[in-house]
Amino acid sequence: MNDLNDVITPTESNSVWAERTGNRQYLGHNARGAEVRVGMGPGEFSPGDLLKLAxxxxxxxxxxxxxxxAxxxxxxxxxxAASIxxxxxxxYSDLDVQIVADFASLSPEQRQTLGERVDRAIERGCTVGHTLEHGAGLRLHLLDDPDA
Incomplete structure (x- = not known):
């Protein structure tokens, strides 16, 4: 699907949704029953926070x-995750991820090897990182719901 006019059909495995709960406040959901408060107020994640957390x-x-x-x-x-x-x-022009743990028991060689293995594991499996590095098509569709 490369046509930016195509609509991606939401399924349990490819979509999340959010309900408006107030002025610039939403409650985000996924199919596994998780919820997250999104907005700019106390106790809420901003969309940028969620991107960095992801x-x-x-x-x-x-x-x-x-x-x-190890x-x-x-x-x-x-x-x-921090951003500029x-x-x-x-x-965001730059994003920086830091994994903080007690590495004191590792020799410098072991730590270097671990760093290389961690980099390869992330390169293999981090869909969010791949998406940010390579970009993704973005499209917005306004859908009519007379019952809303």
Whole structure:
């Protein structure tokens, strides 16, 4: 499907949805029953927050098995995504992901090997990262729902 006029049919596996709950406030859903508050107020994720969180966790989930093998199944870690915003173009110009864990038990050689394996795992499995690196077609459709 390369025609930007085509509508992608939503299914459980390819879509999420959000219901308006107030002025610039939405409640996001997925088919697995998860919910997230989206907006600009307290207790809400902004769309930019969700983009960064998606990238950070995609990297971490893709690399988790490699990290667990090197650090042990019950390793503690945090993953952080930060951004630089290009204000004039209203977009992020750069995104940075950091996986923070206790690597002290690894020798410099082991840490280098782990870094290479983590990079390969992320390159193989992080759909969000691939999408950001290569871009995706974007389209908006306004659909009529007289019952809304």
């Amino acid at each position: 990238l950070a966790t995609c990297n971490a989930l893709s690399a988790d098995h490699r990290l667990a093998k 650090l042990g199944e019950d390793f503690d870690a945090n993953v952080i 915003k290009h204000e004039e173009e209203e977009r």
